[in-house]
Amino acid sequence: MSDAPLPRRCLVTGANRGLGLEFVRQLLARGDRVIATSRHPGRAHALNQLAGQNPGRLHVLPLDVAEPKTHAELARELPLVTDGIDLLINNAGVLHSGERFGHVAATQLDDSLRTNAAGPFLLTQALAPHLADAAKVANLSSMLGSISSVDGFHTPTYAISKAAQNMATVLLAQALHERGITVIALHPGWVQTDMGGKGAQVTPADSARGLLGVIDSATLADSGRFIDWQGNALPW
Structure with missing residues (x-):
């Protein structure tokens, strides 16, 4: 179990849908207090409904991980809703589908790097003063960012950005x-979300439950590791 006092103070990025929303549900269910971020909080209907059901325990704040100025704005807002963070889940990410060699757009590579790699790194840096000592930072990575596991030309801008994010995890x-x-990098499995697409095998509920278990059991000795949702070590 986590050695942080309960309820923990948690921050989840990209929390308006998919795995991020499921993290929020499960953290609230176990009694934690949650700050959930979304690029457009006004459109995050499921998240706002949860906030209405959990007054004082869930706060929804705006954040675009690809825009560092919003990191600073979030850092300024935090003291109004919490006195620190015990768990930061860098979940927000982007995947551009349908990319083919010879037609990969520079704009998509730039967007992937800013959102998936630079975003979590710079946000964690900006929020570091608000992280409690002995806090945990979980970066949602992907097996597709494992260089030694590449077996074809798949989702190049996503794979490149997740490999870069893995380096950011080790440096953090x-x-x-x-x-x-x-600070750990986590592979959530092939999850049944908008990003995971059809054919995905793991439900968001099972993935989030497994990932939270991995986070709970992680110690400082695990910092800088790349682990999947079932607790298995992954190759870089």
């Missing part, structure tokens, strides 16, 4: 180690 683990903060 080093930067935050002296404060006892654990």
